[in-house]
Amino acid sequence: MSVVEGPKAQGLIERVRLILTEPQKAWEVIDGETATVQGLYTGYACILAAIPPIAGFIGASLFHGLFSMTGLLVMAILQYVLGLVMLFVLALIADALAPSFDGQKSQIQAMKAVTYAWTAAWVGGAFAIIPIIGGIGALAGGLYTLYLLYLGLPKLMKVPAEKAIGYTVVVILAGIVVGWVVFAIPAMLVGMMGFGLLAAAAYG
Template sequence: MIHHVLGLFTHPDQEWRQIRGEEESISHLYLTHTLILAAIPAVSAFIGTSQFGWTQAGRLPVLLTVESALTMSVMSYIAMLVGIAIMGAFVHWMARTYDATPSLARCIAFATYTATPLFIGGLVALYPHVWIGMLVGAAAVTYTVFLLYVGLPTFMNIPADEGFLFSSSVLAVGLVVLVAIMAATVIIWGLGMGPMYIG
């Protein structure tokens, strides 16, 4: 499944048609694609925050302790996997409205492939820098939304106008999931599991 990553960036229309023709189990999908790609931002953030840190106005770098960076990375990794599963389940549920009948595994595959730019963009966390992170993050989100709107009609084999409405619903739910994850993070940090800094 990793071979689809390049295609999603070079010729997304054709790649979505190829992906539509495949049928994978959820376990195989997670083992060969989701678990690997979701690890990119988590591992990058661990290395970046514990080894390089980030600087503010020419001061010494701010670093997390290894234990804290590991905890934060594992929690973000789990949140990404859960988020993908939730989005796939929503796409599966919503597909009935548009007379599409994809399996749950195919819907999770769609959610995973759509989120690929966000996973790849996570490489920027290797060297934490606010402005670079914001620029790469904005580009990754923009391309993810593009993949969603281009890919959903093709993947679900529905008309473009219905695909636009379907994609807009998925985007709205994605934003709700993101806000829920952020709220859960604040609550967890409030319970004493927040970041621990060196020095």
């Protein structure tokens, strides 16, 4: 039974601790767990994915400058929702690419790998509450997420060791493209909001 199937906070915290501090052991446990996409979302991803946008909103609200609190809230919500969408899309990509590297297709295994690997990025996003170091936290979390993907993705998708690096790199590159497309949406909205505020100030 997967830890995410239950609502216990203790199980969630222990999974976060294990994946961050003992990733090899964590992936061994995760590989044999039963899980569902719904369970992974409601019991894990939806909770941890809220950390970066909430921290970012709090941090930005202290130095919001050009943007209103409403605008910051809208951006935080978009970051949260689109982040969860990206998670699912990346799992689909990982699942689709697995046979090309002699791995086994399994949507739930791909979803487990991507979801748990993203733990580092979500936790690193907590540093956004202090804008001056938020970028450092995000970078550290992102790099560790790549490492977790390298360890866990080939294992869960049964990709041979000699093809593990290639598989992981291709999935990561695909993820970068997907991320660019997904997060271009809020970036455009931010730009339009900023332009609107400047126009209002100029003609108001």
